[in-house]
Amino acid sequence: MIVFNQVQKSYQVGGRAIPALLPTDMTIETGEVFGIVGHSGAGKSTLVRLINLLEPPTGGDILIDDENITGYSAAELRAFRRKVGMIFQHFNLLSSKTVADNIAFPMKLAGIYSKAEIRERVQELLARVSLTDQADKYPSQLSGGQKQRVGIARALACRPTILLCDEATSALDPQTTQSVLRLLGDLNKELGLTIVLITHEMDVVRRVCDRVAVMDGGRVVEMGAVSDVFLHPQHPTTRDFVFESESVDSQERQQDLQKASGRILRLTFRGESTYQPLLGSVARASGVDFSILSGRIDHIKDTPYGQLTLSLVGGDLEVAMEALEAADVHVEVVR
Amino acid sequence: MDILLSNVDWPEIGVASWDTLVMVGMSLLFSVLAGLPVGVLLFLTGKRQLLEQPVAYAVLSFVVNVLRSIPFIILLIVMIPFTVMLIGTSLGVAGAIPPLVAGGAPFFARLVETSLREVDRGIIEATQAMGANVRQIVFGALLPEALPGIIAGITVTAITLVSYAAMSGVIGGGGLGDLAIRFGYQRFQTDVMVITVALLVIFVQVLQMIGDRLVLYFSRK
Numbered sequence: 001m002i003v004f005n006q007v008q009k010s011y012q013v014g015g016r017a018i019p020a021l022l023p024t025d026m027t028i029e030t031g032e033v034f035g036i037v038g039h040s041g042a043g044k045s046t047l048v049r050l051i052n053l054l055e056p057p058t059g060g061d062i063l064i065d066d067e068n069i070t071g072y073s074a075a076e077l078r079a080f081r082r083k084v085g086m087i088f089q090h091f092n093l094l095s096s097k098t099v100a101d102n103i104a105f106p107m108k109l110a111g112i113y114s115k116a117e118i119r120e121r122v123q124e125l126l127a128r129v130s131l132t133d134q135a136d137k138y139p140s141q142l143s144g145g146q147k148q149r150v151g152i153a154r155a156l157a158c159r160p161t162i163l164l165c166d167e168a169t170s171a172l173d174p175q176t177t178q179s180v181l182r183l184l185g186d187l188n189k190e191l192g193l194t195i196v197l198i199t200h201e202m203d204v205v206r207r208v209c210d211r212v213a214v215m216d217g218g219r220v221v222e223m224g225a226v227s228d229v230f231l232h233p234q235h236p237t238t239r240d241f242v243f244e245s246e247s248v249d250s251q252e253r254q255q256d257l258q259k260a261s262g263r264i265l266r267l268t269f270r271g272e273s274t275y276q277p278l279l280g281s282v283a284r285a286s287g288v289d290f291s292i293l294s295g296r297i298d299h300i301k302d303t304p305y306g307q308l309t310l311s312l313v314g315g316d317l318e319v320a321m322e323a324l325e326a327a328d329v330h331v332e333v334v335r
Numbered sequence: 336m337d338i339l340l341s342n343v344d345w346p347e348i349g350v351a352s353w354d355t356l357v358m359v360g361m362s363l364l365f366s367v368l369a370g371l372p373v374g375v376l377l378f379l380t381g382k383r384q385l386l387e388q389p390v391a392y393a394v395l396s397f398v399v400n401v402l403r404s405i406p407f408i409i410l411l412i413v414m415i416p417f418t419v420m421l422i423g424t425s426l427g428v429a430g431a432i433p434p435l436v437a438g439g440a441p442f443f444a445r446l447v448e449t450s451l452r453e454v455d456r457g458i459i460e461a462t463q464a465m466g467a468n469v470r471q472i473v474f475g476a477l478l479p480e481a482l483p484g485i486i487a488g489i490t491v492t493a494i495t496l497v498s499y500a501a502m503s504g505v506i507g508g509g510g511l512g513d514l515a516i517r518f519g520y521q522r523f524q525t526d527v528m529v530i531t532v533a534l535l536v537i538f539v540q541v542l543q544m545i546g547d548r549l550v551l552y553f554s555r556k
Contacts, residue, residue, distance in 0.1 A: 052464055074468075081466035092461035095555045096479040106465040109475060138555040158465075 002028040002051060002162070002194070007060035009046050020046040022219045023060060028196060028211075030065075030161075033188050035205035035226070036198040037241055038215030044198040047215070048164050051196060052084045053077055064162075082110050085155030089167035091147040093139040099150050100126065100135040106157045125153040129183065145176035152183060156191075163187070165197040169204055181208050185301075202245035206230055206300050214238045227300045231268050231307065231330070246296060253294075257335065260293055262313035265321070268330040269306040279308075282323045287315030309334065342524040347514065352534055354428050355510035358500040359538075362432050363493050366439030370492070371485075373399065373440065374447025375473060381448070385459070385469050402441040407499050410438055411506050431500060431508035438499050443492040450484025451477055483554045490546025494539050501535060511535055 004026040010017040021043045028034045038044040049055040050062060053069060062069050069080060093102050103122045107113045113121070126132045129149040139147055148168060155163055165184065169177040185208045188195050199205060205212050205226055212230075213223040216237040222229055233239045243253070257264055269276075274297060283290060290310045297306040312320065324331050377395055380388040405413065414434040418425040421433055454477055462476040478485070501512030511531045519528025 054460060054464060078466040078468060081464055084464070086461065086464040088457055088461060090455075090457055092455065092457035094458060094476060094480060096482060096553075105462075105475070109462075109465050109467045109471050140555055164464075 001030050001063075001065060002026075002196070003061075003063040004050075005061040005063065007050060007057050007062055009043075009050060009055060010058050017058075019218050021050070021057075024220055026213065026220065026223070028194065030194050031188070031192045032210040033185070033195040033197065033208050035209035035212040036196065036215060037200065037202060037205055037212060038198075038237075039200060042215040043218040044215050045166060048166055048196060048198045051162070051164055052081050052086060082106065082158045083160050084162045084164060085158075085160040086164040086166065087148065087151040087155050087168045089170045091139070091144075091151045091171075093147060093150055093154070095139055098136050098138055099131060099142070102139065102150055103153045103157055106154060110158055121157060125156060128156075129153045143176075144172050145179060148172065148176075148180050149183065152180075152187070156187070160193070162194045162196065165195060165199075167199060168197065170199065170201070177204070178207075184208055202230070202241040206245065206298070208301060210301065214241065227270065227303060227305065230300055231270070231305060232332075256293060257309075260291070260311040262311045263317060264293070264309065264311050264334040266332040266334050267306075267308045267310065267324060268332070269308075270328075270330070271303055271305075273328045274304045274306045276327065278324070278327050278329065279310075282320050282327075283315075285323055286317070286320035288312045288317060288320045289314055340526045340530070342518065342522075342526050343530055348511075348530060348534070351509070351511045351514045351531070355497070355500055355512070355535075355538070358428050358431050358435060358503070358508070358510055359493060359496045362435030362439055362496050362500070363489070365432070365436040366443050366492055366496070367489060369436065369440040370443030371447055373444035375451065375477075377444060377448040378451040378477075379469070379473070381452075385472065399441040399444055402437060403445070407434075407438050407502055408505065410434055411503055411508075415506070426507040426509075428509045431503040431510070434503065435496055435499050439492050439496050442495060443488060446488030446491060447481075447485055450481045450488055453484055454480045483550045486546060486549045486553060490543060490550075493542050493546070497535060497539055497542070 004024050006023045006025060007021065008019070008023045009021040010019040024047070036044045036047060046055055050057055053072070057070060064080075069077070072080060094105065097105065100122050103125050104118050107118045107121065122135075123132070126135055129152055131146060131149055131153070134142060134146060139150065142150065151168075163184075168184075169180050172180060181204060184195060184197070187193050188208075197204070197209065209226050211224060212226050213220045214229065214235060214237055215221065216235075221235040222233070222238045229238060230242060233242050279290065290312050293309040293311055295306070295308040297304065299305070321331055373395065377392065377399070378384060379386040380392040380395065402410070411434045414437055415425045418430055418433045422429050424430045458476055458480060459472060462472050467475060500508065500510055501515065504510065504512030504514070504516045507513070511534055515528055515531040518524045519531060
């Protein structure tokens, strides 16, 4: 469990303190995939680097499994960092070492593993990330996705309990992103690894995260289960991110809504209700006519969800809304 | 041929070539041994680096700059008392080596500093995140990553030392430069001058070629 207790960070620039992270309280549970979204400069990079103290905080306490890491000596800190893997946007592999040597590197640095142990672990990790036949290649000979898989294998070498991902998929194409995210999800399940993932893409959060914190201007503006934050965003920054991920231009959306007549409802289906043929029966029972303005069916991690924006004309609106709510559909009146 | 090169004493040319080789080789060795740690320290103590130490950096940088700003021909003369103290003579091959190192080491140190700065900061950060200490970061990540740049730096330093070694002939340093000055310049034996210059050109070409090959071999980018 990672606990932030009034943690803050500011940088000294020309004698003035520029805050990067305002005092923040946060708890990341063991074994969860925790996402941190924000635009660049929102403080998310700082936040993730506080967890392994690549950036020391200027105030507050960071507790990992009930131990205050801010008081660690240099040697204690180095030992602790071996238990926290990290992967990066630009992979940060050593270009002078082969794939196998890159993966072995953290174990060699630790100085507590025998040569045989290292060799065996490297083989195991190469197999896990499906790169066994690339072992003797150099990073420059690999594709972006392969490089990130080497990065993941390297991060896992010393069997960490926490994995920090710094924009790990931002330099990858959509297909490779998907395969890397799937790998991270599998590792989370198989190894019970706690994953902290920062990204500027809500889509990444939607696919793998359990909970999410949205950051803006050095503070966490919204935090909660991904399904709640994603389907019912409260803060304007969060709404922007959600719209962005649906490739919806919020201005265009406003214009569309103005053209529609009648009441406008936004329905959110979650879990099994997503697949139920509900609209037709509700329309018949209440006598309303509806037209679909926009809609989407997708998954949040493993849970299916659907979101529909409808305009409703005539009939008994009250009956319709009651029937929808009775079927476990979240109804939001837009207009 | 014999008439054209009537003044050329080939055995002497051979000895002089060997002397140049020894002067360049030895001074390169000591320049690298002294310049590499200084270059690493310059890098580490620099702004926003692992061991940021503004005072140490300023002092080190000042010494390097002073040595680099003295024209080599002056440095040769300034160094004479020190060279005599160190090895007993300021003449010949041995006497030329201390001033060559004093000229070559700070030059190489700057080249090392520059090539270390070229290493992606992300690699340092990743190595730090693995729990490496500064020594491990330097030897495990920084130097291997900067190796092609450092080899290129050694090549440039070696070539600079060839011309410095030739200059040391002015104060009795020995080697091809000494020959060129004593025979080619003072006795107007143009043929000796041409041969020594040709040999120096070949020497530099060979050094550059070897350097380029090594850089290529160690580049994995």
